[in-house]
Amino acid sequence: MADQDAQRIAGAVPVLVATFDDTGAVDEDSLRRQIDFCVEAGSDAIAFGMGTESHMLTDPERERMWTTAARQLDGGVPLIAATAHASREGTIALTQLALDCGADGAMVNPAPLGGDELVSLFRDLSDQVALPLMIQDAGGNAPADVLLRAVREAPRVNSLKLESPGAPDKIGRVVAGLADVPGRDVTVVGGSNGNLLLEEFDRGAVGTLPHPAIIDAFRAVCDLYSAGDASAAGELYYCVILPLSRLTAAGAGNAIWLHKELFRRAGILNSAHCRIAAGPMPDWVMEAIWRHLHATETRIGRLLRA
Structure with missing residues (x-):
């Protein structure tokens, strides 16, 4: 676990890609190398989220990957694990598992819960x-007043990731x-791969959780x-971030596959x-991405040039 003084969630926090071999089995060595890349590129924390295909993992695989990540980080930067589940009981159990594995925080998307049920979930958690909580507002699109109620009534909430x-x-x-x-000190960060990062900063956000391959560019911004x-x-x-986002969209938006392919190359x-339905982008898009x-x-550009 990271030192308690380092628990403020802000800056550039990459959402890791899940690492599998060609048969679909978890690849711990690739995960360790990805974590080292992100730390050396200046990440302020490390996160598992939807971009990690978390919803496609078994509980033993979650435990294995979270534990591997916590040991590899060894307290250097905070580790945030996505612990959302279809049920309240499942969310609590996964959040406890994240704590047991050495995570420093849990990111919880409460959707489809809203209103009093959303607030109650975070109060129960x-x-x-005993783990700091990040409220992820994505598919549920909770009103601001409900999110603020959850913060007030759940003292372990230390951050919100707003991307609805x-x-x-x-x-x-x-x-x-x-x-x-x-x-x-409750912080607000953005998501959605930083597509509205500048506008989010202008409104008071202090960080973002994007895909990992160009995390050093996000850190610099x-x-x-x-x-x-x-x-x-x-x-x-x-100059650096937006062109990659536009090219990703031009290639049908397979961002998870793209970041895995960048890391593979x-x-x-x-x-x-990938376990999600994601395939290669068109050749012309990939050629434009390599040129960019x-x-x-x-850091990824230098590695690709080597």
């Missing part, structure tokens, strides 16, 4: 599992409401914005095998 439609506006309303929660240089942050975003992963990354000073 806070009461029953209209996220920047909701981020602004939640950040304003957090001013009325004294004595707690976060650092520049935090230092007050929004102009330089925007220039870097538009860089010698980090042994396979780009080769022209950047990102």
